[in-house]
Amino acid sequence: MSRHALRTGALRGTALLAAALVLSSCGSDSTDDTAAEGADPTAGSSEEFPVTVETAFGDVTVEEEPTRVVALGWGDAETALTLGVQPVGASDWLGFGGEGVGPWAEGLYDEPPVIIETLEPSLEAIAALDPDLILDTRSAATQERYDALSSIAPTIGQPEGVDQYQTSWQQQLDLVGQALGREEEADEVEAEVDQAFADAAAANPGFEGTEVAVAAYTAEGFGAYVSGDPRVDFMQQLGFVNKPAIEELATDSFYVPVSEEQLPLLDAGLTVGFPIFVEASEITDNPLWQAIPSVQAGNSVVLDDQTLTNAFSSGTAPGIQYALENAVPQFADALG
Structure with missing residues (x-):
């Protein structure tokens, strides 16, 4: 199953998404300390x-702050907010409603x-906002989409060599931090999240080297995630090893379908299941x-818990920290 096909099935039924992920399993078209500290709108410098x-x-030049x-x-909106910049327009990939961000990033807008x-973003709606920068670091990543957006304002797409929707949270922080002139803040956020991972791993030494199978269930059936998906990357950063038999099935997608007859493939030291809109x-x-x-x-x-599954799917620094706080204890209990 392709990344696009999974997203289409996974967020079916949400009003704002026509198809979709998670980065990451998604679908259609909580403020943490990091976000709160990064919310100072004066933190950047025109220098x-x-x-x-x-x-x-290609190279994109942003002339002024x-x-x-x-x-x-x-995840671009949450990342910008974490660095203290409030977008005037944003996409709501996970169908949160309201300001379009998860509860871990609520309250960071002065105005929604x-x-x-x-x-299929409306070019007219974007142009009407008179943007001086467009962030599109994790998306369908087509040349057509980029050309259309960059005709309105300088547009920051994904890093070179990265496939659709596969920009990591670290790469996203780096790109957005550069474009906003807030590289130092981005480095600080990344260091804080890395430390949170290190602390969680140190507190749970049993995670190290344990094989994990990370599965999703949607209206279309079961599947398993592979390296490059934020959920698997999350588990690996805790010390888990994604089950090699699943990794061997990987193609150019972040996800491999698993029929009910193949469910024994999900047997591992720890098996984690994500219900996606079921x-x-x-x-x-x-x-x-x-x-x-x-x-x-x-x-x-x-x-x-839908909020927790969305935190994994967000693939953003504040979403990841929410997941660390709320999912790691469940993993520890299961292994205990």
Whole structure:
């Protein structure tokens, strides 16, 4: 299943998304300390400009400090907010509603942004906002999309060599930090998140080297994530090893389909299930899921809190910190 196909199925039914991820399993078209500290709108300096940012579409020069930013890519708005910049327009990839950000980033806007469609953003709506910078670091990443956006304002796409939707949270921080003239703040945020991972891993030495299978269940069935997806990257940064038998099935997608007959593939030292716009009971009540040895042994977690699954899917620094605080204890209990 391609990344686009999974996103289309996963966020079906949300009004603002026509198809979609997570980065990361998504679909259609909480403020933490880091976000709060980064919310000072005076933190940037015009002395940083002009800046030139290297992207997959070539070098992009931002002549002056942006004051009207439109954040279109997956997680771009939360990343800008974390660095103290409030977009005037933004896309709501996960269908949060309101300001279009997760609860871990609520309260960082003085005024809510204009919400822009995700997969097919309205060029007229974007141009009407008179942007001086467009962030599109994690998206469909087509030349056509980039050309259309860059005709309105300097546009920061994904890094060179990175596929659709696969910009990591670190790369996103780096790109957005450069474009906003806030590289120092971005470095500080990255260091804080890395330290949070290190602290969680140190507190749970049993994670190191343990094989994990990270699965999703949508209306289209089961699948497993592979390296490059933020959920797997999250587990790996805690010390887990993504199950090699799953990694061997990887193609150019972040996800491999798993038929019900193949569910034993999800047996691992720890099996983690993500219900994507379905009830968690559709996983836990499935007799074939119940037959997986790791599930029978109690070494499994099915995340039944939508906010927590969205935190994983956000692939942003504040979302990741929310997931660390709320998911790591569940993983520890399952292994205990």
